[in-house]
Amino acid sequence: QVQLVESGGGLVQAGGSLRLSCAASGRTFSNYAMGWFLQAPGKEREFVAAIRWSSGSTYYADSVKGRFTISRDNAKNTVYLQMNTLKPEDTALYYCAASGRFRSSYYTAVSYDYWGQGTQVTVSS
Numbered sequence: 001q002v003q004l005v006e007s008g009g010g011l012v013q014a015g016g017s018l019r020l021s022c023a024a025s026g027r028t029f030s031n032y033a034m035g036w037f038l039q040a041p042g043k044e045r046e047f048v049a050a051i052r053w054s055s056g057s058t059y060y061a062d063s064v065k066g067r068f069t070i071s072r073d074n075a076k077n078t079v080y081l082q083m084n085t086l087k088p089e090d091t092a093l094y095y096c097a098a099s100g101r102f103r104s105s106y107y108t109a110v111s112y113d114y115w116g117q118g119t120q121v122t123v124s125s
Contacts, residue, residue, distance in 0.1 A: 002026045002114040006096045009119030012086055016123070020081040022096030022116060033099045033106045034079045036070065038092035039118075045095070049081060050106040059106060064090075086123045093118040 008020040024031065035050035049070040050059045058070050069082040079096065097112035105111070 002028060002031065002098050002100070004096045004098060004114055004116035006094065006116045006119040009094060009121045011122045011124065014086060014088055014123055014125050016086050017082070017084045018086065018121060020083065020094055020096075020119060020121075022079045022081075024077040024079070024098060027100075028077045031098050031100060032102050033111075034072070035097045035099070035106050035112060036079075036081045037095045037097060037109060038090075038121075039095065040092040045109050046092075047107045047109075048094070051079060052106075083121070086121075088123045088125045090121060091123050092121060094121050 003025045005023050012018055031053050033050055033052045036048040037045045038048050039045040047061050048064055049068055051070045051072055067085045071080045095118045096116040098114040099106060099111050100113045103111050
């Protein structure tokens, strides 16, 4: 089992920045990739970004390219999501996820085996 704990959410004005963190514990050696998803009220969970644990290869949703950066700290078993130039439409509950399997891509929620509880990000206009 892998446990994931997110932190770093909050309220920020449009144009501002936040950095989310996701600390993994448990059987972290089995992680192949980690990702971030968002879910706004009444909407489906959406892919934001992912990173392959061994190679560091990164993947982004088109809506966040150039504004968000995903990174990892292997020693701390932690993944970060640096969010810049935030927009009101970025407001959502942000979830961290971990995949214990090799996949050709990690863009969908079904690619992940473990999920955190989520951290709220609210961007005011």
